[in-house]
Amino acid sequence: MSGRLYVFAGGGTGGHLFPGIAVADRLVQREPDARIRFLGTDRSVEREILSKTGYDHVPLVREGNRRLWSRIRNLASGYRSALDLMRKDRPAAVIGCGGGASVAPILTARRLRVPVFLLEQNVIPGRTTRLLARLGTSVCLTYPESATLLSKSARIRVTGNPVRQLISDLSMSPFPIAESPHQQTLLVLGGSQGAHSINDTMIRFAEHDSRPLDGWRIIHQTGTTDAEVVRAVYGRLGLDALVESFFDDMVPHYRNSDMVVSRAGGTTLSELACA
Known part of the structure; x- marks a missing residue:
């Protein structure tokens, strides 16, 4: 007999997905026969991240068109699909990872009286969390200060931000010895989608005077748009740099970096705190 099904709703970015994956991994450790399903978007970065986990991934929402009518149709279509899936295979719980793609599965879960838990990574809760918290759902916060910005009907739990074990284990690892005592490593991150402002700042800094970067190896995650530039x-400029739109495995880069320039996303900050 197959184990209980846990549905993770939302995604679209690594910042939303990685905490969900951390919880899913822990559930499988506790319940080896547990089944995990992510209901999210058709974004390529989401497919790439989840393909490495082996977990079931069902894209309910098409990303790209931000017009109001398209969003409404997306929500309605996602709701019908989620309702059909959950009626056929009722989950033990639905965990919201954030983002607009989580709305339809969570509304479906509330209708079917399936327990719902929301993961909120940031100090200022996102719009989706603020909306769904009004339904009396359980909200797992990273920061206690966030509670004042949510509906009083929400059931608040301050849990911290879940971090994947391969990242959290870095805090127990000895600091590595550099391959060259004369070289340090600068890690530049803009989240899974990249950050144009950071990319542009690094370009302008390097072009103005690249001498401060002599003796540094640059590891730069740019996102898709700016990678080639x-x-x-x-x-x-003759700089020692590894530039990729997205890194599948951040562990070696966290482990080997001496300095980080990064967006202050909740998941990135949690992972850096462990590294």
Whole structure:
């Protein structure tokens, strides 16, 4: 007999997905026969991240069109699909990871009286969390200060932000010995989607005067849009740099970095705190 099903709703970015994956991994440790299903978007970064986990992934929402009518149709279509899936295979719980894609599955779960838990990574809760907290759902907060910004009907739990074990284990690892005593590593992050403002700042800094970067190896996650431009600038300036739109495995980069320039996303900050 198969184990209980746990549905994770939402995603679209690593900041939403990675805490959900951390919880899913822990559930499987506690219940080896547990079944995990992510209901999210059709974004390529989401497919790439979840394909490495082996968990079931069902895209309910098409990303890209931000017009109001398209969003309404997306929500209605996602709700019908989620209702059909959950009626056929009723989950033990639905865990909301954040983002607009989590709305339809969570509304479906409330209708079917399936327990719902929301994960909120940031100090200022996102719009989706603020909306769904009004339904009396359990909200797992990273920061206690966030509670004042949510509906009083929400059931608040301050849990911290879940971090995948391969990341949290870094806090127990000895600091590595550099391959060269004369080289340090700078890690530049803009989240799973990249951050154009950070990419542009690094380009302008390097082009203005690249001498402060001599003796540094740059590891730069740019997102899809700016990868070629950033790579070309570093190459033209003769800088030692590894530039990718997205890194599947952040563990070696966290472990080997001496300094980090990053967006202050909740999940990134939690992972850096462990590293």
